[in-house]
Amino acid sequence: MDLLLADRAAEPPTPLRVFPLAGPPGAALYLKDESRRPTGSLKHGPARDLFLDALRCGEIGPGTPLFEAASGNMAVAQAHFARLLGLSYTAVVPGKTGPDKRRRIEEQGGRCHPFDPPLAVYQKARFLAEASSGHYFDHLQRVGDAVDWSGPDSLGAGILSDLEKRGEPAPAWIVAGVGSGVTSAAIGRYLRMRGAGTRIAVVDPENSAYFPGWAADFPGYTTGMPSRIEGIGRPCVEPAFDASVVDLVIPVPDVASVAAMRHLRAITGLMAGPSSGSCLWGAFHVLDRMRREGERGAVVMVVGDGGETYRDTYYDDAWIEAKGWQLHGPLSDLERFTATGTWGVTPAG
Template sequence: MPHDNGDKRPSAWARRAVDRLLADRAADRPTPLHPFPLAGPPGAALYFKDESRRPTGSLKHGPARDLFIDALRRGRIDEGTPLYEATSGNMAVSQAHFARLLGLEYTAVVPGRTGPAKRRRIESRGGRVHPVDPPLAVYERAAELARAHGGHYLDHLRHVGGAVDFTSPNGLGEEILRDVERAGEPDPAWIVVGVGSGATSAAVGRALRRRGADTRLAVVDPENSAYFPGWASGCRDYGTGMPSRIEGIGRPRMEPAFDPDLVDLVIPVPDAASIAAMRHLHAVTGVLAGPSTGSCLWGACQLLDRMRRYGTGGPVVALIGDGGEAYHDTYYADAWTADRGLDLPGPSRALRRFTETGVRLTDAT
C-alpha cells in the first residue's frame, strides 16, 4: 500500500511485528562511552559516545526501528509489503536489517554514482539497491516504485521526526546522562551531535529539557549545509541547494525533524577540519570512525577552547555516529582528499597541539 493513502488499523501480523520490534528495542544495551585524552582546559573532560557499536553500526539503528514501528502501527506496512527508501547511507543499512528481521523485501534507491562498498553494505543486510540518475531523482523514483508495486515508501526525511519515541527512558539523551554519571562526572556542560534528518538532535534536546539538566546542546554543520545559516537567521525553511561532502550529516535544506528551538548552538565546521579530526581521533585513541565524528570532535574542541578562555568546566560529550571501515578508500585516503582540494595539514596541526597543550585552535593553525 502506498504511504500516502492514509492510515488504517494494523493487522494481527503488523501487531506481532510491532511486538517483535519493541522486544528488540528493550534488549538494547548501552553503547560505550570513551574518554578522549586531553591536556586542557583544566576542569573539563571530553568523552565520545560510541554509536558505531549499535547492531547495524551507526546511530541510525534506533530511528530506523522507530520508523518501522510507527508505519506498522499506522497500517502502512503489512505482511508482504515491499519497502522502498531513498538513501544510500547508514539509514539504508539499518532499514534493510529490520526489513529482513520481519521477512520483508527492501529496496534502497540510490544515486547511480554510489560506490560498490556502500552498495555491498546494504546488500549484506538483505536489501536490494536500485541506482538512479540524476542523484536528486532518488526521492521521486522511490515513491514511484512503491506505488507501482503496492509497497510503502518509508521516506525517513519526512517521517522520522514523528516516528522517534522521544519519551523512552532508554533514549540516547538519557543514556548519555547515565553514562556520564557512572563515570563519576557531573552532568555534561555540552553534548555535541551532527545533524542529518534532525531526529538525533531533537531526541537529545527533548531528553535534556525533560530532565531539566543544565547541559546544553551543540550541533555541528558541514560546508554547504542549511542548518547553520537557517538556525542563525531564524529561517526554518532555509535551503542551500548544495549537497554536503560529509557523509551522514548536512542537508541542502532544513529537514522537518530538525527543531532549532532545542539547539543552543550550531557550529559550522570546515570539511577539511572534519576529515582531519576523524583521522586525529584514530591516531590518538585507535577508534576508527566516520567523518561526521570528525565534525563532532572539531566542534567539541571549539567548545572546550571557549570553556578554557571563560574559566568554565564540566565534561563535553560528542557522538561517534558510525565506524570508519567503509571510508578507507575515501575520507582516509590521501589521494581522495587531494583530488577534492581538501587541505588537511593545517587543521591536523591545530588538533595535535590542542590535544597536547590545550592551546586554542586558532593559535595552532
C-alpha cells in the same frame, strides 16, 4: 512490533569512551560511540522507530514491500530490520552510488535500485511503493515524529545514564552532527524534559543549510548544494530539525572534519566516519569556549558511525589529495589542543 521491541530491549548500550586531553583544566571530553550499534551507526535506532511507527499506523503488514530513498547508514539499518521481519526492502540510490555502499545494503538483505538524477530518488521510491502496494518510509519527512526521544532507551537517556554510572552530573554540552536533524532534536528534547542544564551544539559542514538557517532564524533556508561530509549536512533545513533545543551551531570546514577524524583515530584508535571528525572539531571549540568563560564540566560528542566504509575515501591519501584538501594545518591545531589545551582557532562563519 513485539519482535522489534524485544530486539531494542536486548540491545546492549553503546560505550562512553574517554578522549585524553591535557587541558583545559576542569573539563573532560567523552565519546558516545554509536558506531557500536548492530548496523554500525546511530541510524540504527531511528530506523527501528520508523518501522514501529509504520506498524502502529497499519502501513506495514505481512508481505508489504518496503522502499526508501537512501544510500547510507539509514538504508543499511532499514534493510536489517526488514530482514528481521521477513519483508523485502529496496533502497533507491543515485546512479553514481559506489559498489561498497551498495554492498552494505545488500549484505543486510536489501536491494538497490539505482536512479538518476539524484534529486529524483525520492519521487522514484514513492512511485515504486505505490505501484507495488508497498510502503515508502520517507525518513527525512517522518523520522522526527517517529523517534522515541523520551524513553529510557533514547540517546539522551543513555548519555545521562552513562555519566551517572561514573558518578558525574549531566554534561555541560553535547555535540552532535546534523543530517536529518533528528539526533539533536531527540537529545535536546529529552534533556529539557529532564530539566538538565546541558546545552546542545551541532556541527555543520560546508554547503549545508543548517548553520545559515539557524543564524538567520530562517527554517526555509536552502543552499541547493550537497555536503561533502558523509552522514551530515543537507541542502535544506529538514523537518526533523528543532532549532528551539539547539544552543549553538558550529560551521566546520570540510578539511577540518577530515583532519579531525584522522586525529581521533591517532589518539584513541577509534576509526570513525567524517561526521565524527566534524563533532571532534566542534567539541574542541566548545571546550575552548568553556575555558575562556571559566566553565567546568564534561562535554560529550556523538560518534555517528564507524570508519571501515571510508577506507578508500576519507582515509585514503590519494583520494584526499585529489580533493585538494591540505590536512597539515588543521592537524597541527588539533594536536596542539590535545597536548596543551590551547586552541586559538576562530570558528568559520
